[in-house]
Amino acid sequence: MSTVMSHDEHHGPAKGLSRWLFTTNHKDIGTLYLWFAFIMFMVGGAMAMVIRAELFQPGMQLVDPLFFNQMTTMHGLIMVFGAVMPAFVGLANWLVPMMIGAPDMALPRMNNWSFWILPFAGLMLISTMFMEGGGPAFGWTFYAPLSTTFAADSTDFFIFSVHLLGISSIMGAINIIATILNMRAPGMTLMKMPLFVWTWLITAFLLIAVMPVLAGAVTMMLTDRNFGTSFFDAAGGGDPVLFQHIFWFFGHPEVYIMILPAFGVVSHIIPTFARKKLFGYSSMVYAVAAIAFLSFIVWAHHMFTVGMPVAAELYYMYATVMIAVPTAVKVFNWTATMWKGSMTFETPMLWAIGFVFCFTIGGFTGLMLGVAPVDFQYHDTYFVVAHFHYVLLTGAVFAIIAAVYFWLPKWTGNMYDETLGKWHFWLSMISANVLFFPMHFSGLAGMPRRIPDYAVQFADFNMWSSIGGFVFGASQLIFLWVVIKSIRGGEKATDKVWEGAEGLEWTIPSPAPYHTFETPPEVK
Amino acid sequence: MAGKTIRRMGRLLLGLALLGGAGNALADYTLNMTQGVTEVSRDIYDMHMLVLWICIVVGIGVFGVIIYSLIKHRKSKGAQAASFHENTTIEVIWTAIPLIVLVAIAVPATKTLLAIEDTTNSDLSIKVTGLQWKWKYDYLDEGISFISALDAKSNEARARNSGIDPSSVENYLLNVDKPIVIPIKKKVRFLLTSQDVIHAWWVPDLAVKRDAIPGYINESWTRVEEPGVYRGQCAELCGKDHGFMPIVVKAVTQPEYDQWVANQKMAMAEAEASSAKTLSLGELMSKGEGLYNQYCASCHMANGAGIPGVFPGLVNSKIVTGPVADHLDIVIHGSKTNPAMAAFGLQLNDIDLAAIITYERNAWGNDTGDAVQASDVKAAR
Numbered sequence A: 001m002s003t004v005m006s007h008d009e010h011h012g013p014a015k016g017l018s019r020w021l022f023t024t025n026h027k028d029i030g031t032l033y034l035w036f037a038f039i040m041f042m043v044g045g046a047m048a049m050v051i052r053a054e055l056f057q058p059g060m061q062l063v064d065p066l067f068f069n070q071m072t073t074m075h076g077l078i079m080v081f082g083a084v085m086p087a088f089v090g091l092a093n094w095l096v097p098m099m100i101g102a103p104d105m106a107l108p109r110m111n112n113w114s115f116w117i118l119p120f121a122g123l124m125l126i127s128t129m130f131m132e133g134g135g136p137a138f139g140w141t142f143y144a145p146l147s148t149t150f151a152a153d154s155t156d157f158f159i160f161s162v163h164l165l166g167i168s169s170i171m172g173a174i175n176i177i178a179t180i181l182n183m184r185a186p187g188m189t190l191m192k193m194p195l196f197v198w199t200w201l202i203t204a205f206l207l208i209a210v211m212p213v214l215a216g217a218v219t220m221m222l223t224d225r226n227f228g229t230s231f232f233d234a235a236g237g238g239d240p241v242l243f244q245h246i247f248w249f250f251g252h253p254e255v256y257i258m259i260l261p262a263f264g265v266v267s268h269i270i271p272t273f274a275r276k277k278l279f280g281y282s283s284m285v286y287a288v289a290a291i292a293f294l295s296f297i298v299w300a301h302h303m304f305t306v307g308m309p310v311a312a313e314l315y316y317m318y319a320t321v322m323i324a325v326p327t328a329v330k331v332f333n334w335t336a337t338m339w340k341g342s343m344t345f346e347t348p349m350l351w352a353i354g355f356v357f358c359f360t361i362g363g364f365t366g367l368m369l370g371v372a373p374v375d376f377q378y379h380d381t382y383f384v385v386a387h388f389h390y391v392l393l394t395g396a397v398f399a400i401i402a403a404v405y406f407w408l409p410k411w412t413g414n415m416y417d418e419t420l421g422k423w424h425f426w427l428s429m430i431s432a433n434v435l436f437f438p439m440h441f442s443g444l445a446g447m448p449r450r451i452p453d454y455a456v457q458f459a460d461f462n463m464w465s466s467i468g469g470f471v472f473g474a475s476q477l478i479f480l481w482v483v484i485k486s487i488r489g490g491e492k493a494t495d496k497v498w499e500g501a502e503g504l505e506w507t508i509p510s511p512a513p514y515h516t517f518e519t520p521p522e523v524k
Numbered sequence B: 001m002a003g004k005t006i007r008r009m010g011r012l013l014l015g016l017a018l019l020g021g022a023g024n025a026l027a028d029y030t031l032n033m034t035q036g037v038t039e040v041s042r043d044i045y046d047m048h049m050l051v052l053w054i055c056i057v058v059g060i061g062v063f064g065v066i067i068y069s070l071i072k073h074r075k076s077k078g079a080q081a082a083s084f085h086e087n088t089t090i091e092v093i094w095t096a097i098p099l100i101v102l103v104a105i106a107v108p109a110t111k112t113l114l115a116i117e118d119t120t121n122s123d124l125s126i127k128v129t130g131l132q133w134k135w136k137y138d139y140l141d142e143g144i145s146f147i148s149a150l151d152a153k154s155n156e157a158r159a160r161n162s163g164i165d166p167s168s169v170e171n172y173l174l175n176v177d178k179p180i181v182i183p184i185k186k187k188v189r190f191l192l193t194s195q196d197v198i199h200a201w202w203v204p205d206l207a208v209k210r211d212a213i214p215g216y217i218n219e220s221w222t223r224v225e226e227p228g229v230y231r232g233q234c235a236e237l238c239g240k241d242h243g244f245m246p247i248v249v250k251a252v253t254q255p256e257y258d259q260w261v262a263n264q265k266m267a268m269a270e271a272e273a274s275s276a277k278t279l280s281l282g283e284l285m286s287k288g289e290g291l292y293n294q295y296c297a298s299c300h301m302a303n304g305a306g307i308p309g310v311f312p313g314l315v316n317s318k319i320v321t322g323p324v325a326d327h328l329d330i331v332i333h334g335s336k337t338n339p340a341m342a343a344f345g346l347q348l349n350d351i352d353l354a355a356i357i358t359y360e361r362n363a364w365g366n367d368t369g370d371a372v373q374a375s376d377v378k379a380a381r
Ligand SMILES: [Cu+2]
Pocket: B130, B133, B198, B199, B200, B234, B235, B236, B237, B238, B242, B245
């Protein structure tokens, strides 16, 4: 340990702004990613507050319909590409090298670049809202021709920004794959890798497979808009439905890109606080691989109403409901891990259990949506909005928050404030359910999504949702405060931090030194 | 307005207080999917309930086990961690059970889906065209054609800070100026397409939701059993006023339907005859104002100012105050450069177009003094 410390004194981080601009250190870059994601989470969240405020009661009070559409669109884009994805890349940067006993990421300079593209892409995306005609107002799914021939001029900036975000993601994914495949400590075979590493390895392959498809889709949009092509324009011999096929070929794996690393995080936290090994390590790995494979062959279940041949509808229904099998295996595994454990309920564990409950609800509605004939009633209603917020907010985002609480003592060297952390959890858990559970009902009652105003019979549900939304939004400020407090000081964390913690990252000092594992550890 | 809000919040609190206790406090909520008024809608509802109950049973099982261990297997109660893990038998069982459940779902789902997609042997066909932001209906067998848009009262109330309480408007946002009428107990086939962006025609009680896509003709069908008025909305984001293009289907008995068809044909003949007349500037202006607000104001705005960068303004615009021929051309045939400006010649008759164009040329201080007649429109078509 002392050798690590003395080494650290020679090669400490640079001082000031240049430390962050030129850094190639995986911990610094992880920190940058996480802060960027948090800022975007707040920006996207503020937009959600505008949406909930307008929907607080029937009638148009605060914004115009076009601006409302910009809010729903930007909220989705920012949360997906600005918050959730960068947050997981940030976690991967911090954790993957420490978990596999590597000194850093395999490609540190590219790592720097893939982060620093993000703020510019994000700023460009947000700047479209201040251009004449406003920003993207066609939903985060940007279906043609609404996003091509019928969209504002700023759409070309949106396209450029999606290209940049895609380049950043692909570089991040290449880096993670190269690190995991080449830099594992001696003795760490693939089937000994921690689950977070496994889920990220598979996620990175998904990213490399589908981000270029998204880039292709927006490039075709660009040429349709500016260079006289007609990929998606029926009047020119093109096909608007083609856009949806391409988009969802990207879009469906994309939702697993946002949830697989969450599975990994939860598979670390639950065994730690149950003080019991994960019930089925290898079946968890196989389940993640199965989900990843299925994600490529189910995309058109987002398109049951476009008028596909009935044979195609049947195929997509069967393939889609199959995903329930590996997903159920995962939930059963977490349950069996808690069974006959010796559980304590520190904040990370609370978030992880909250994740298991809420993600399972989202999984159930996912199964319901996959049943094609019934989807004709659910499709494009608030039922869908409820579904994907259960898996993305109370799923992916809860897992990210759980991860931050879990590893924060390792990052800062200080324990976070347990009382505030619990307040943060309970307020978020209750308000998120007040926010999203009524959406099941408004959807079933017939409320379409993406509407700025609604018939009066949906009023009560919407008021519930809005109240839940405001409380949820405000609760996240507690999170910010807890993190800042832990960075500034607090009870010193031990190296192991948690009684039941297992894995290489818990063998190094807290806070983790600037450079770790310069000599690889031996894994038995 | 404020009083209404407070009352609604009061009701929420009451609901919260009584939640779990007296169920009738929630009686006026629609909590579940509609059973609808067709065989298909009931099949879908049954399917929905089947999957819902499966999820509830599995949920109670899984959450029950988790909650039990959260209570019993905690360290503070002195629980010692067991060391079991990896058990092939259990893992095979809990992989197999979901598989069997899925097959149990897939069989009835397949049957229902095949019924939904069987559009053969229909009794009549209605072409449904999505337009930003209204629906056009063509009765292919009868030659009846009309446009159906949000009714005037909702349209007035939905303006920002209109001061009109939405709950004072009957069927707020779910009412149209002219509903489509179909006969009950007949298989009605819908042919769906769009003239601009993708829309989706959705009436929950009929369990019909199908995208209207430019360049495509999609098919769907319904056979309504009970006379009644069934309301729905566009379900695919189609731009600014996506939330304001409702659908109203009036299902009536066959004799009533026949009567309606006859009335429509007569009205169309009358409209044809009136387009030969010449109207005064004043008559055209007053007719044009109403039509403009109905068809044009959602983009060009009621004051003609448009939305900068999105929809051009008409006040003092080159086309509106320039030669009449250019103005006629863009309204009848649409814009060659901006697809958002649709070809209204396909949607409106000569006299209505003449009134709208006259109104645009003389409102908001444009004051060209031109009175465009139906005959001018006819000649320019
Ligand atoms: Cu529409």
